[in-house]
Amino acid sequence: MTRTTPARPVAVEALFPELAAYRGRTTRLHPRPGRPGCRDSHVGGPLLWPSDEPWPFCDEPHQSETEGYAPQEIRAARAAGVWPRSRPWREAAGPEADEPTPFVGLAQFFARDVPGLAAGPGGADLVQLFRCPRTHGPRLERRYLLKWRSAARTERGGRFLAVPPEPPLVRWEHELPEPCVLHPEEVDSYPWAEDDTLPPALIARIDAWDDAQIEEGGRHAPSYQGALSIPPGWRVGGFPSWASTGPMDITCECCGEPMRLLLTAGGDEMDADSHSWMPWEDRDPALQGMDSIRRGQSVAMPTRLRFGRDRDLHVFICRADPGHPPRWVLS
Structure with missing residues (x-):
């Protein structure tokens, strides 16, 4: 529509x-909730990410947390129309809580879908946006990442990451995007x-x-x-x-x-x-x-x-x- x-x-x-x-x-x-694929422009859907390319991790020090939400429980709660329950951070995240944290893929946009999208370096026509789901420093700063690609060259690769790494817990429910198709x-x-x-x-x-x-x-x-x-x-x-x-x-x-x-x-x-x-x-x-x-x-x-x-x-x-x-x- x-x-x-x-x-x-x-x-x-x-x-x-x-x-x-x-x-x-x-x-x-x-954006409206839907089921986008990895070859679609979207917010919150699967990214066109080659299976042999390392997923981005944030290795900067993060603020310590007391509670968080498990991504799979956020998804289940949304499907049920309820609010997810929080978990103690150490108990749920385990001893790896201070390890590098995988970035969360927020969105990707293809120039073929989105009029006016600026070209990236070398004429790249696919841009992917990421955010670290944890905060940094006393001012609770955030870290973002932008990844540019050639859509045609990437699509010719053929094999893509089906399930990206994700943190055991995120600090807030709104760290996890709802998959949305674009209009x-x-x-x-x-x-x-x-x-x-x-x-x-x-x-x-x-x-x-x-x-x-x-x-x-x-x-x-x-x-x-x-x-x-x-x-x-x-x-x-x-x-x-x-x-x-x-x-x-x-x-x-x-x-x-x-x-x-x-x-x-x-x-x-x-x-x-x-x-x-x-x-x-x-x-x-x-x-x-x-x-x-x-x-x-x-x-x-x-x-x-x-x-x-x-x-x-x-x-x-x-x-x-x-x-x-x-x-x-x-x-």
């Missing part, structure tokens, strides 16, 4: 004609309006319009940031949202060149400010607003993943050389 984003509640370029010069395109991925859709988007992302006079007019909307329609009236500029959820390309941090200049740590947004991973597909982006196919046409959205968690938080405190994870790559290390920004 396709997914179709409704027209914006207000024609943003009619309100602010100057925005036409800043219009960009982003590909909404619309890519390109939509227009516009920059976040803050600091120097747009001309100051234009940002001032947008802020004034937002204030007038709240005064006339209350706190659930459409706003520029929530309803007109950047869609929520998983997406490729486009503009980063800066709700938590404010705009940041992201430059390559190798060469100092500005970096481009490769993809955004978002835990929630909607909230009170952004529900107007929910596709028609996930709505009851007889109802209005948030009341029209059907199927609960499978559309509100389909992947079951969270990033930071309900933030977006932005993955940036170097414009000059995508082989340079990516940067990970929670915002």
Whole structure:
């Protein structure tokens, strides 16, 4: 099934004609629970990983834990519609609890499936995203990994890893992604309006319009940031949202060149400010607003993943050389 984003509640370029010069395109991925295969673009499904290639492990020191969740019990609990029970970390994880931890495969995207996906080093057209399921240091930092491949060359290999290594326990239930198929859709988007992302006079007019909307329609009236500029959820390309941090200049740590947004991973597909982006196919046409959205968690938080405190994870790559290390920004 396709997914179709409704027209914006207000024609943003009619309100602010100057925005036409800043219009960009982003590909909404619309993950929904399903059964993707290793040759599909997906979140949470099996990766196209050669069987003779070592799986990535995180060998950095990890924060000690007291409790955790066994991946197989998380899956069983989700299937039963209940919450998994936690286990004492040492008792369940065993003496290997401080050993290197296998990364969890979060997603993979093929350029043939996802319009606007940037090419990787050497023209790589398949990208795979991983996260260490444990935290690092006193600030509970996370470690991510990006793997680029040539899809055709990898597929010609023929033999792929059926069951990747996984940790005996993960710290939180939302470390384990729900297998989701994708429904890519390109939509227009516009920059976040803050600091120097747009001309100051234009940002001032947008802020004034937002204030007038709240005064006339209350706190659930459409706003520029929530309803007109950047869609929520998983997406490729486009503009980063800066709700938590404010705009940041992201430059390559190798060469100092500005970096481009490769993809955004978002835990929630909607909230009170952004529900107007929910596709028609996930709505009851007889109802209005948030009341029209059907199927609960499978559309509100389909992947079951969270990033930071309900933030977006932005993955940036170097414009000059995508082989340079990516940067990970929670915002």
